[in-house]
Amino acid sequence: MAKSLKANSIRTATRKWCWLFLGPVVIAFIIGFVWPFIQGIWLSLCQFRIVSNAEFVGFDNYGKVFSDPQFVYSFWYTALTAVVSLVIINVLAFTVAYLLTQKIKGANLYRTVFFMPNLIGGIVLGYIWSMIFDGFLSAFQTSILTDTVWGFWGLIIVMCWQQIGYMMIIYIAGLNAVPGDMIEAAKIDGATKMQTLFKVTIPNVMPSFTICMFLSLTNGFKLFDQNLALTGGAPISGSPSIAHTQMLALTIYNTFYGQASNARGTAQAMAVIFFILVAGMGLAQLAYTRKREVQQ
Amino acid sequence: MSTKLSRRAFLGGAGLLSLSLAACGGNSGSESSDSGESSGSESTASGRVYWLNFKPEIDETLQSLAKTYSDSKGVSVKVFTAASGEYESTLTSEMDKPEPPTLFVIGNQAAVKSWGDFAIDLTGTKIAEEGSTDDFNLYDDQGRMVSQGYCYECFGIIANPDLVTKAGGDLDTIQGFDALKTLAEDIHSRASELGFDAFAPADMDDGNNWIYSGHLANIDYFYEAKADPDAWKECPPTITGDYLPNYKNLFDLVTNNAPVPPSELASGGHDPQTQFEDGKVAFMLQGSWTYDSVAAKIPEATMIPYYCGVDGEDKAGLNSGTENCWAVNSQVSEEDQNATIDFMVWLVTDPDASKELVAQLGSMPFINAQKGDNGFLNDAETLNAADCYTMDWDFNFQPNVNDYRAALVSALNTYDKDQNDANWEGVRTAFVQGWADQYQKANG
Numbered sequence: 001m002a003k004s005l006k007a008n009s010i011r012t013a014t015r016k017w018c019w020l021f022l023g024p025v026v027i028a029f030i031i032g033f034v035w036p037f038i039q040g041i042w043l044s045l046c047q048f049r050i051v052s053n054a055e056f057v058g059f060d061n062y063g064k065v066f067s068d069p070q071f072v073y074s075f076w077y078t079a080l081t082a083v084v085s086l087v088i089i090n091v092l093a094f095t096v097a098y099l100l101t102q103k104i105k106g107a108n109l110y111r112t113v114f115f116m117p118n119l120i121g122g123i124v125l126g127y128i129w130s131m132i133f134d135g136f137l138s139a140f141q142t143s144i145l146t147d148t149v150w151g152f153w154g155l156i157i158v159m160c161w162q163q164i165g166y167m168m169i170i171y172i173a174g175l176n177a178v179p180g181d182m183i184e185a186a187k188i189d190g191a192t193k194m195q196t197l198f199k200v201t202i203p204n205v206m207p208s209f210t211i212c213m214f215l216s217l218t219n220g221f222k223l224f225d226q227n228l229a230l231t232g233g234a235p236i237s238g239s240p241s242i243a244h245t246q247m248l249a250l251t252i253y254n255t256f257y258g259q260a261s262n263a264r265g266t267a268q269a270m271a272v273i274f275f276i277l278v279a280g281m282g283l284a285q286l287a288y289t290r291k292r293e294v295q296q
Numbered sequence: 297m298s299t300k301l302s303r304r305a306f307l308g309g310a311g312l313l314s315l316s317l318a319a320c321g322g323n324s325g326s327e328s329s330d331s332g333e334s335s336g337s338e339s340t341a342s343g344r345v346y347w348l349n350f351k352p353e354i355d356e357t358l359q360s361l362a363k364t365y366s367d368s369k370g371v372s373v374k375v376f377t378a379a380s381g382e383y384e385s386t387l388t389s390e391m392d393k394p395e396p397p398t399l400f401v402i403g404n405q406a407a408v409k410s411w412g413d414f415a416i417d418l419t420g421t422k423i424a425e426e427g428s429t430d431d432f433n434l435y436d437d438q439g440r441m442v443s444q445g446y447c448y449e450c451f452g453i454i455a456n457p458d459l460v461t462k463a464g465g466d467l468d469t470i471q472g473f474d475a476l477k478t479l480a481e482d483i484h485s486r487a488s489e490l491g492f493d494a495f496a497p498a499d500m501d502d503g504n505n506w507i508y509s510g511h512l513a514n515i516d517y518f519y520e521a522k523a524d525p526d527a528w529k530e531c532p533p534t535i536t537g538d539y540l541p542n543y544k545n546l547f548d549l550v551t552n553n554a555p556v557p558p559s560e561l562a563s564g565g566h567d568p569q570t571q572f573e574d575g576k577v578a579f580m581l582q583g584s585w586t587y588d589s590v591a592a593k594i595p596e597a598t599m600i601p602y603y604c605g606v607d608g609e610d611k612a613g614l615n616s617g618t619e620n621c622w623a624v625n626s627q628v629s630e631e632d633q634n635a636t637i638d639f640m641v642w643l644v645t646d647p648d649a650s651k652e653l654v655a656q657l658g659s660m661p662f663i664n665a666q667k668g669d670n671g672f673l674n675d676a677e678t679l680n681a682a683d684c685y686t687m688d689w690d691f692n693f694q695p696n697v698n699d700y701r702a703a704l705v706s707a708l709n710t711y712d713k714d715q716n717d718a719n720w721e722g723v724r725t726a727f728v729q730g731w732a733d734q735y736q737k738a739n740g
Binding site for chain 2: 049050051052130131134135138141142143145146232233234235236237238239240241243254257258259260261
């Protein structure tokens with residue numbers, strides 16, 4: 001009886017005071033996310049130069065988005081970059097994590113070293129790597145700015161270099177959580193190392209795969225600063241000109257600062273479409289990989 | 297294992313991340329500044345002045361002038377300098393604030409289209425009456441004077457006469473492309489013997505490629521405009537590229553007679569001005585804003601026109617114009633507008649203030665402003681006095697300027713990598729067709 005009374009009074013107090021604790025977070029969430037998001041959608045239906053003088057124009061901006069060849073090109077280019085980087089980052093990150101959870105001397109040092117690139121800002125990374133690439137490519141009288149193929153792989157290398165360490169940490173956490181008795185049982189049952197890896201370890205690490213793949217997919221789609229610093233979209237050619245290494249986020253940015261009177265509204269419409277794409281693809285990928293997780 | 301909980305929490309976080317992403321599209325970009333801001337003493341006069349400055353190099357002077365004006369007149373003056381290359385995004389962001397800039401820069405026709413509606417018509421104002429020429433003022437379609445040039449500059453080929461003499465040449469005899477080419481190629485072929493080369497070409501990286509995509513490109517625009525002035529009263533929808541071969545003449549001469557092979561220009565890092573000032577090269581393409589630095593090392597340095605093989609170019613002058621044009625915000629109160637105009641008038645009439653500004657800007661086109669001692673601007677005057685034609689800054693018409701130039705630079709990089717006809721066609725496409733495409737995009 002006394003126990004239930006105590007529980008009741010706690011519930012009442014919680015109900016009474018919860019907004020005191022939730023309030024600041026909710027307000028920050030509304031100011032930082034909900035309101036800009038709603039305003040973003042509203043602006044995608046407007047023509048404006050500055051936000052406070054927006055004029056409603058309906059769905060005109062959305063029509064312009066799909067007739068812009070750069071947007072369509074950038075979409076496919078971004079999708080390709082995101083998928084290729086997703087595969088490479090996750091394969092390498094898992095491999096490194098797997099190796100570093102074996103009994104290797106200096107494993108902690110390696111973990112730190114692999115994680116460190118993640119601490120460097122994207123713009124800095126982009127410029128440093130552009131110098132490295134150009135230093136190497138100058139021997140072949142070319143530059144990362146003049147070669148679409150190098151531009152693509154350059155970006156993939158930079159993304160991998162930056163993100164593998166981060167994903168590695170998540171995989172290490174997952175690998176450490178695989179119950180030792182399962183591995184031992186597999187060993188006793190006569191499973192080879194490869195069988196243990198693919199039949200026991202990986203299924204148990206699927207939650208980490210879910211997270212890492214979601215992160216690398218969305219990171220790939222949203223990539224901006226490395227793209228800006230490394231190639232800035234170059235090479236650019238053709239008529240109408242297409243920036244061959246320009247990803248979606250950079251396309252939106254460049255469109256926003258264009259000269260046309262509706263440039264900003266069009267860029268805003270692109271941003272809304274971009275959000276739907278990224279959210280849709282991210283959630284689809286989550287649903288797919290979650291099905292493959294096993295319950296321990 | 298707590299993966300379920302963390303994943304759910306993670307999903308929530310991911311949702312937030314995505315939400316913020318779409319919302320981010322409306323952000324106005326960087327507000328970074330190379331300087332802080334200075335407010336004057338407590339305002340006693342009515343109105344306020346807020347100058348969103350375009351030139352980081354004059355920030356220090358402006359901060360000190362703002363303080364002097366505030367102290368003496370009691371008007372609040374704030375100067376905020378946008379970081380280099382960030383003016384458009386800074387302006388977008390500042391204009392949305394409760395106290396937006398009262399004074400900002402509309403420096404070319406593209407900006408007139410974008411920001412003209414935010415500027416008052418300066419015609420007949422006190423500051424317009426102070427102007428000594430209409431050459432640098434910008435007008436919109438309705439003939440409103442939306443901005444007024446507050447300084448002007450010139451650019452061309454800066455030469456080191458001593459080195460030219462050492463190479464057996466004579467600058468006075470160079471009055472056309474052929475003579476320049478002969479001399480430059482001769483110097484380049486004997487570079488190791490002479491100890492210096494002909495040209496220090498600007499790099500193609502973001503901070504320097506405007507030399508080719510803006511200034512040098514002016515060769516074609518200017519001569520097209522000269523041949524058909526009516527078509528160039530405002531931004532033409534298409535250009536012919538008739539003078540592109542002349543652009544190529546000078547581009548090839550500069551990039552092929554230099555210590556650095558053209559293929560290495562894309563990645564940057566060569567610092568042509570230092571090469572020139574150190575006497576490593578006889579020529580470079582630059583403008584009057586480098587005068588102080590150049591003259592400190594090479595006092596006799598002089599500027600000659602862009603000789604490019606056009607008929608009658610012995611009468612060519614320097615490229616003179618400006619992208620520094622004042623616009624007064626139409627969205628602020630009349631009090632603020634008047635306070636701003638009073639401040640502008642003070643800047644160009646007060647002997648001390650205009651002296652300080654002229655020392656930084658080279659020359660100001662106002663009746664009562666102090667005169668400058670910029671040697672390159674004096675070269676421009678000398679050429680004008682000798683009946684040479686001034687090459688106007690028609691590159692100010694470039695439509696969707698960032699995208700247009702980015703495509704041109706990319707095509708030039710490809711050409712630099714392998715200088716063949718097919719790659720030059722790529723340059724032509726970016727130059728001529730790119731203009732039409734970007735015009736369409738900007739106005740369609």
